[in-house]
Amino acid sequence: xxxxxxxxxxxxxxxxxxxxxxxxxxxxxxxxxxxxxxxxxxxxxxxxxxxxxxxxxxxxxxxxxxxxxxxxxxxxxxxxxxxxxxxxxxxxxxxxxxxxxxxxxxxxxxxxxxxxxxxxxxxxxxxxxxxxxxxxxxxxxxxxxxxxxxxxxxxxxxxxxxxxxxxxxxxxxxxxxxxxxxxxxxxxxxxxxxxxxxxxxxxxxxxxxxxxxxxxxxxxxxxxxxxxxxxxxxxxxxxxxxxxxxxxxxxxxxxxxxxxxxxxxxxxxxxxxxxxxxxxxxxxxxxxxxxxxxxxxxxxxxxxxxxxxxxxxxxxxxxxxxxxxxxxxxxxxxxxxxxxxxxxxxxxxxxxxxxxxxxxxxxxxxxxxxxxxxxxxxxxxxxxxxxxxxxxxxxxxxxxxxxxxxxxxxxxxxxxxxxxxxxxxxxxxxxxxxxxxxxxxxxxxxxxxxxxxxxxxxxxxxxxxxxxxxxxxxxxxxxxxxxxxxxxxxxxxxxxxxxxxxxxxxxxxxxxxxxxxxxxxxxxxxxxxxxxxxxxxxxxxxxxxxxxxxxxxxxxxxxxxxxxxxxxxxxxxxxxxxxxxxxxxxxxxxxxxxxxxxxxxxxxxxxxxxxxxxxxxxxxxxxxxxxxxxxxxxxxxxxxxxxxxxxxxxxxxxxxxxxxxxxxxxxxxxxxxxxxxxxxxxxxxxxxxxxxxxxxxxxxxxxxxxxxxxxxxxxxxxxxxxxxxxxxxxxxxxxxxxxxxxxxxxxxxxxxxxxxxxxxxxxxxxxxxxxxxxxxxxxxxxxxxxxxxxxxxxxxxxxxxxxxxxxxxxxxxxxxxxxxxxxxxxxxxxxxxxxxxxxxxxxxxxxxxxxxx
Numbered sequence: 001x002x003x004x005x006x007x008x009x010x011x012x013x014x015x016x017x018x019x020x021x022x023x024x025x026x027x028x029x030x031x032x033x034x035x036x037x038x039x040x041x042x043x044x045x046x047x048x049x050x051x052x053x054x055x056x057x058x059x060x061x062x063x064x065x066x067x068x069x070x071x072x073x074x075x076x077x078x079x080x081x082x083x084x085x086x087x088x089x090x091x092x093x094x095x096x097x098x099x100x101x102x103x104x105x106x107x108x109x110x111x112x113x114x115x116x117x118x119x120x121x122x123x124x125x126x127x128x129x130x131x132x133x134x135x136x137x138x139x140x141x142x143x144x145x146x147x148x149x150x151x152x153x154x155x156x157x158x159x160x161x162x163x164x165x166x167x168x169x170x171x172x173x174x175x176x177x178x179x180x181x182x183x184x185x186x187x188x189x190x191x192x193x194x195x196x197x198x199x200x201x202x203x204x205x206x207x208x209x210x211x212x213x214x215x216x217x218x219x220x221x222x223x224x225x226x227x228x229x230x231x232x233x234x235x236x237x238x239x240x241x242x243x244x245x246x247x248x249x250x251x252x253x254x255x256x257x258x259x260x261x262x263x264x265x266x267x268x269x270x271x272x273x274x275x276x277x278x279x280x281x282x283x284x285x286x287x288x289x290x291x292x293x294x295x296x297x298x299x300x301x302x303x304x305x306x307x308x309x310x311x312x313x314x315x316x317x318x319x320x321x322x323x324x325x326x327x328x329x330x331x332x333x334x335x336x337x338x339x340x341x342x343x344x345x346x347x348x349x350x351x352x353x354x355x356x357x358x359x360x361x362x363x364x365x366x367x368x369x370x371x372x373x374x375x376x377x378x379x380x381x382x383x384x385x386x387x388x389x390x391x392x393x394x395x396x397x398x399x400x401x402x403x404x405x406x407x408x409x410x411x412x413x414x415x416x417x418x419x420x421x422x423x424x425x426x427x428x429x430x431x432x433x434x435x436x437x438x439x440x441x442x443x444x445x446x447x448x449x450x451x452x453x454x455x456x457x458x459x460x461x462x463x464x465x466x467x468x469x470x471x472x473x474x475x476x477x478x479x480x481x482x483x484x485x486x487x488x489x490x491x492x493x494x495x496x497x498x499x500x501x502x503x504x505x506x507x508x509x510x511x512x513x514x515x516x517x518x519x520x521x522x523x524x525x526x527x528x529x530x531x532x533x534x535x536x537x538x539x540x541x542x543x544x545x546x547x548x549x550x551x552x553x554x555x556x557x558x559x560x561x562x563x564x565x566x567x568x569x570x571x572x573x574x575x576x577x578x579x580x581x582x583x584x585x586x587x588x589x590x591x592x593x594x595x596x597x598x599x600x601x602x603x604x605x606x607x608x609x610x611x612x613x614x615x616x617x618x619x620x621x622x623x624x625x626x627x628x629x630x631x632x633x634x635x636x637x638x639x640x641x642x643x644x645x646x647x648x649x650x651x652x653x654x655x656x657x658x659x660x661x662x663x664x665x666x667x668x669x670x671x672x673x674x675x676x677x678x679x680x681x682x683x684x685x686x687x688x689x690x691x692x693x694x695x696x697x698x699x700x701x702x703x704x705x706x707x708x709x710x711x712x713x714x715x716x717x718x719x720x721x722x723x724x725x726x727x728x729x730x731x732x733x734x735x736x737x738x739x740x741x742x743x744x745x746x747x748x749x750x751x752x753x754x755x756x757x758x759x760x761x762x763x764x765x766x767x768x769x770x771x772x773x774x775x776x777x778x779x780x781x782x783x784x785x786x787x788x789x790x791x792x793x794x795x796x797x798x799x800x801x802x803x804x805x806x807x808x809x810x811x812x813x814x815x816x817x818x819x820x821x822x823x824x825x826x827x828x829x830x831x832x833x834x835x836x837x838x839x840x841x842x843x844x845x846x847x848x849x850x851x852x853x
Contacts, residue, residue, distance in 0.1 A: 033070050033077070033082050034068065034069040034082060034083065034084050037104055038083070038104060040104070042060065042069050042105075044099040044101035048098065048099045049095065049096040049097075051092055051095065057072070070084070074087060076088070076110075078107070081107065084105050084108060085107055085108060085110065086108070086110035087108065087111050088112045089112060089116070090114045090137070091114075091116075094116035094118070097121070100126050103126050106131070108130050109135065111130070112135070114138065114140055114141055114161070115140045120182070121143060122145035122146065123148055123183075127148075128148060128150025128151050131154065131155070131156065132156055133154050133156060134157060134158045136154065136157060137161045138161065139163035143183055144183050146184060147185045151194075152190025152191065152194065154194060155193060155194065155196065157196065159197075159199040160194065160200050160201070161199070162201070162202055163201050163204065164182070164203060164204035164205050182206065183205050183206070184205060184206035184209075185206070185209075187210055188207075189216070194220065195221065195222070197223055198223060198224050198225065199224065200220070203227055203229040203230060203231070204230050204231065205228075206231065207228065207231040208233075210234075211237070213236070221249065222249055223249055223250060224251040225250075225251060226254070227252070227254040228254070228258070229254055229256040229257060230257045230258070231258060234259055236264060248274070250273070251274050251277065253280075254279040255279065257281070257283070259283065259284055261286065264283075264285070265290050265292075271295050273296050273298070275299060276298050276323075277300065278293075278296075278301060278302055278303065280307070281304060281305035281307070282305065282306045286307065287310070287311070288311040288312075289329075289334075291314075294321060296321070300323045301324075301325070302327050302329075303326070304328065304329055305329065305332075306331040306332075307331075308332070309332040310334065312335050312337045313337065313356070315342055318345065320345070321345060321346055322345045324346040325348055327348055327350070327353070328350070328352035329356050330353055333355075336356050336357065338363070344368060348369050351372050354379060354380075355379045356380060357380060358380045358382065359384070360381060360382060360383045362385075363380075363382075366390070373396060373397055374400075375399070375400045375401070378403045378405070379403070382406065382407060384406075384407065384408070386407055386410075386411070388412075399418060399419040400420050403442070404423070405425055406425065407426060407427060408428075410427070410430075411427050411429070413434065418438060419438065419440040419635065420441050422442070422443060422446065423446070423469065424445045425445075426446065426447060427446040427448065428447040429449070430449070430450040430454070431443060431448050431450060431470070431473075431475070433454070435455070435465055438464075438465060439464050440466065440467040441467065444471040445471070445472040447473065448473040448474065448475065450476075452478065452479050452480065452494075455480050455482060456485075462487065463488065464488055465488060465489060466490045466491070467635070467637065468492050468493070470493065470497065471497070471517065475498065476497070478500055479494075479501065481504040481505065482504075483504055483507045484509045486510065490515070490624055491514060491515045492513065492517070493517040495518060496520045496521075497521055498521065499518075499521040501524070502524065503525070503527065503542075507528065507534070508533040509530075509533070512536060513537055514536055514539070515539045516531075516537060516539065517539070519544050520544040520545075521545055523542070523545040523546065523547055524547060524548065525547065527542065527547060531559075532552075532559065535558060535561065537562055538563045538564065538639070539563065540566070541564070541566040542567060543567060543569050543590065546570065546571060548571040548572065548573070550573070550577075551576060551577055551580075551591070551596070553577045553579045554579075555577075556578075556580040556581065556583050557579050557582065559583075560582065560583065560585075563586060563588070564639070564641055565586070565590070566590040567590065568594075569593040569594075570593075570594055572591070572594040573594065574596065575597060575599070576591065576598065576600065576664075580601070584607060584609065586609060587609050588660070589662050589663070589664075590644075591667065592644070592687070594666075595667065595668060596664070596668065597668035597669060597670065598669065598670065598671075599671035599672075600669060600673065602676050604676055605676040605679040610680040613706055614682070615657045615658055615660075617657045618655050620638060620639040622637050622638075622639070624636075638656070639656055640652065640653040643685075644665075645709060646708075647711075647735075659685070660684045660685070661683070661686075662683065662687070663685070664687070665691070666690045667690075669688070669692060670691070670693065671695070672694060673688065673698055673712075675698045675700065677698065678703045680704065681703055681704060681705065683706060684706050684709070685707070686707065686709070686711070687711040688715070689712060690714045691715050693712075693715040694715075695717065695719075696718060696719035696720075697712065697717060697721060697725075699724060701722055701724055702722065702726070705729070705730070706730060707728050708730055709732065710734050711733070711734075711735040713760075714737070714738040715738075715739050716740060719742065719743075720742060720744075723748075726747065727748070727749075731750060735754075735757050736761070737757060737759040737761065739760065740761065741761040742761070743763070743764065744765055745766040745768075747767070753768070765777055
């Protein structure tokens with residue numbers, strides 16, 4: 001037989017063999033498709049679940065598909081057996097209960113219920129009966145309660161994801177529900193049963209009570225990916241058991257934001273690990289970073305941010321890390337000590353070294369990094385001129401932070417930034433033309449100069465800029481009227497410059513604006529009425545300018561989100577518009593140093609926020625998500641305001657949310673202090689000094705228990721100091737000088753410690769003044785106590801007089817009648833005798849019943 005014939009025969013045999021195999025498979029499985037039992041189980045599952053938007057299972061149960069559920073959406077069957085092996089039900093917005101019929105799917109290998117909403121219900125324990133499961137994903141599904149130990153029966157499981165939703169809160173049109181549950185574990189004794197597990201993610205599952213979590217994890221010999229982010233993990237107890245099995249197989253370790261200490265490094269051996277990803281940021285790690293990290297040659301990602309590391313980082317830490325692309329050592333007390341000509345073995349994509357000291361010279365090794373997208377060397381102790389090569393790199397940088405150094409020279413960058421922060425340096429020269437390329441630009445606290453006209457020349461079309469801070473520089477000239485191009489702006493700070501002219505009317509196109517700060521410039525004219533279109537404004541600061549005109553009514557009619565209004569040190573005149581009382585969220589009002597006259601509105605008790613004690617947060621935070629292609633990032637910022645507090649001008653940022661202040665000082669206000677001001681019990685600072693106020697201090701001033709600073713000086717206030725003022729325990733600054741107050745200074749708390757608070761009131765007496773009080777002044781103080789403390793209330797001096805007269809009339813009306821009228825007296829005493837006998841009989845009956853029992 002020829003070679004050609006032999007090859008032909010072999011091909012025929014192979015073809016015949018394949019046909020026989022197919023026939024046999026068809027004989028064994030004459031009806032490929034899911035069984036009736038599985039179909040009914042799936043229909044039961046459908047019956048127990050609903051969704052907000054229509055039918056989540058439109059293909060399940062249709063007539064054309066009734067015979068084969070393998071054709072239903074999300075259902076996958078084995079090509080060999082026809083059994084259901086996979087259920088993919090993610091992102092359906094499912095709600096309700098999972099039917100126990102699910103356990104009929106005994107061949108199920110893959111179950112994904114992620115991104116649904118099971119309203120905080122417990123993970124069904126019968127899932128532990130699906131013994132063939134290899135993949136289980138219950139993440140972001142709003143399960144709650146205790147993780148069932150029955151999951152330990154899933155001995156074939158390779159992938160387990162029970163991430164809790166708090167790591168990525170969602171509320172939008174696609175996910176309208178708010179997560180409400182919480183999920184936790186008391187122990188992880190069941191975990192070592194999953195001996196085939198390779199992937200484990202328990203992010204945001206509360207593991208604070210799990211003592212042996214490290215031992216449980218280390219008994220998973222095939223585990224490669226371990227993620228326990230924000231689990232309240234306690235520090236591990238290291239023992240010989242802790243150093244077994246999984247440390248050699250781990251590739252990905254993420255223990256971000258827990259309570260771990262440096263003993264966790266004993267889990268990670270040096271010269272042989274497969275570790276690629278190491279995230280230990282925001283823990284309680286301390287001491288020195290082990291040099292053994294530099295021996296983990298496969299490491300690509302190192303995250304150690306916000307711990308308590310200290311000491312020196314040398315080239316040894318990175319000597320054998322050629323694959324490293326992510327490095328975050330920020331917010332530690334580290335010193336980076338590299339030789340001047342060091343050439344790293346890696347090419348980093350993200351360099352996060354904020355607060356790591358590497359100065360005083362600009363780090364030359366950055367010149368070797370050709371493709372980084374993120375650079376943070378803020379607060380690095382660099383005092384140097386920005387080298388020319390730094391501006392020539394032409395990197396596709398999305399984030400750059402060089403702030404809080406002593407960098408000098410001009411800023412020459414032509415990069416495609418998304419975020420640029422060079423604040424708090426010594427940079428000078430013209431402002432670079434970056435507005436068309438960035439979404440966040442912070443050039444504040446430098447020496448940049450030049451005309452503000454660059455704002456229009458930098459961009460001719462709509463900008464993506466959402467945050468612009470040019471404050472505390474030397475920018476001058478009039479603001480150009482081109483703000484229609486900046487409609488994405490949320491934050492604008494041009495304060496502390498030399499800007500002049502009128503505020504442009506096109507600022508009314510900044511519809512998304514939250515924060516607008518134009519203070520300490522040379523603006524004049526009126527506030528443009530177009531600003532009333534900026535309805536999202538929460539902070540408006542135009543203080544220290546030359547603005548004039550009336551305080552606009554539209555501030556209180558249109559800008560109802562305003563929490564902070566600062567119009568200080570301008571030339572506003574006329575009266576305070578009562579429309580400001582509509583600002584229920586108002587927290588800080590500063591109208592000081594203007595020409596405002598008239599009375600203080602009585603409607604100010606409508607300021608709901610000021611009428612409540614405390615605040616939800618110490619700062620006033622804002623959040624914005626910025627996008628660069630597929631890359632996105634949440635960039636928060638905290639509002640800052642400059643206020644006069646206890647006679648000193650100070651800036652407040654980290655505690656601005658706690659500040660509740662009214663400052664109307666240095667105006668021409670007249671009339672009495674309205675009693676309605678005593679309803680603002682959340683006030684921390686009240687300054688009405690240097691006005692023309694008359695009348696008395698409201699007697700209920702003591703209701704303002706949160707007051708830390710009170711200044712009513714240099715007015716024409718008369719009468720006595722209310723005794724209720726002694727009830728303000730927190731007061732640390734009091735100024736009542738230069739008024740017409742009289743009588744004895746109340747005794748209590750700190751009132752006698754304010755030596756200079758009472759000067760210029762010649763009729764005041766008592767400590768701490770040298771003038772002693774006469775008996776008449778002392779007595780008057782006691783007799784007037786009730787009337788002063790409860791003025792305009794129900795309990796007045798007349799109330800007590802009426803009560804005394806009522807008691808006298810009532811007492812003698814009853815007692816006098818009994819004394820003078822014999823028949824009434826007999827009737828009254830007979831009634832008392834009858835009542836006594838009745839009570840005696842009742843008590844005796846009860847006593848006998850108890851004895852008989």
